[in-house]
Amino acid sequence: MSARTVSRVVNNEYGVAEATRKQVLEAIEELGYRPNLLARALITKRSGTVGLVGGDMTDPYFPALAEAVHHRVSESGRTTFFACTGNDPHRQDMVLRSLWSYAVDGVIVFPAPDSIDQLRGYARLGLRIVVVDDVVDAPGIACVRFDLVTGARLGVRHLLDSGRRRVGMLASELSPPRRRRRESGFRAAFDDAGLDHGAIVRAPPTVQGGEAGIDRLLDLQPDLDAILAYNDVMAIGAVRAVEARGRRVPDDIAVVGFDDVELSAYVRPALTTIRLDRSLLSIEVTRALHSFIDAPGDRFDPVVLPVELVVRQSA
């Protein structure tokens, strides 16, 4: 009974006598043998695992997406591990280095700011990467993103249609210029309408960031009557800050967010928001990954996902 034979049985390969197979299986059972995946991965350069690396677990957008990705990935028999970068390129480097050197079959990443060259480097090393919300043209890197420009337009139009005219924007300070597509859409919508948009303020994309941002925005432009926020948690912070200043949402100031996180339906007033459908994203992102893993090529056409306005109470 050679290692070769055992290897065949363990990996369900053809060409092993039924009697032998049974014998091996029994021995495996009896000895509690478990193949060392490390050794296997060292040779095959494959580990049967996938990494999902996000920026901030604490943003409720991430967990449900992670769960969805896990499910889709597990259909191919792989297990997925999550990691977070805190939107710090250096921390992202450590995470990717670990993941790469443990031979993950691929990673899905929400890139930290200014980390595109880093990603290119890992792709060159052979890591298969799916980038969310950015576009980088390089072999081994696939890109999936939402149509945020249209999203912002949808939000602004809804605000304009309901008579708002002094609309400010609460943007994320973590977005590098190339990724400020919500801001582009925001501006474009006003250009379309031949109107002027209000101030744009950048803050951390968190509840606290939303609160702080509103304070600055309202100082800049006290007569504001509507706000488009970078994401739902900022929008929630915005609502809190607006109310803390004694103004009401949506009567005095309307608020529109991005994401459509579960929370947004529970909060009061329930949030009007641009839905970035996580189910859709999980499908496309794992489709891209699987195409990389199972196919020989290293190219994948960028995909742009549609968004949708969800009208609730805040605007």
Added chain:
Amino acid sequence: MSARTVSRVVNNEYGVAEATRKQVLEAIEELGYRPNLLARALITKRSGTVGLVGGDMTDPYFPALAEAVHHRVSESGRTTFFACTGNDPHRQDMVLRSLWSYAVDGVIVFPAPDSIDQLRGYARLGLRIVVVDDVVDAPGIACVRFDLVTGARLGVRHLLDSGRRRVGMLASELSPPRRRRRESGFRAAFDDAGLDHGAIVRAPPTVQGGEAGIDRLLDLQPDLDAILAYNDVMAIGAVRAVEARGRRVPDDIAVVGFDDVELSAYVRPALTTIRLDRSLLSIEVTRALHSFIDAPGDRFDPVVLPVELVVRQSA
């Protein structure tokens, strides 16, 4: 220049001439050499990574804890990967198998129901495990939990003190009998007071579960005037369901949760809850893990963490 020498330089070992070291370092730089951690781990049985496996990422308790654990773990130069079991023992088995076979230095796990023997098995295989919220006496397994019995007592007493007498409980259907410590405390508090407690209903520990549970609880006991919920998300579901039935919180029915998730302060009415301090938990859990990793022993005294009542608006 042998592999041996390179190995020495890469691992910062003593006993290599300065000139040689410099030479090696230059070569490394030039060739873009990166040590294969897989090969290293195959020999050393250590990978410099730690796994944090939770039940449900979607419960907001997890992400912030994960972030805190990550920070503490990274202080020892390790990187941590997260995984989720969906509270399914089989899925937990797959996750632990992966983690174990990639030679993680240790794992912190919120165990799925009825998976204690599974954990024992992995401990026997050499995996170092820190179990949260359960107690299992086995070499290689450390246990850290909150004093939930006291927590439930605190909650009930607060309710009793404010004049409530018909108090029901919304428990989790995922807790096996041995882990129903909130329920024990709930009962004990009423025994202490010489009073009868209301119905106990079990449901999934989610917002929807809380809503469904309340419907059943209120059918069972229409005159309920207070509820102790398994966690904050269930409590939030409870508040929603109570209000959907036309009753008010806290006027008609008071609600107390467990966890003290950020959300609980934002929701309206803001949730009164038993805080299960995640900062504390992250400290103790990584302390246990590090003691396992750095010390030779495989025993660690169980630690019980204190809890605290946070009074807000819902009770």
Added chain:
DNA sequence: CTGAAAGCGCTTACAG
């Protein structure tokens, strides 16, 4: 259908 050999890329004693 099955085995003996080589090798993945490192580290671990052991010499020199």
Added chain:
DNA sequence: CTGAAAGCGCTTACAG
């Protein structure tokens, strides 16, 4: 201070 050999636990051609 540095090198040659063995080995971690597998898989990959290659024989038989």
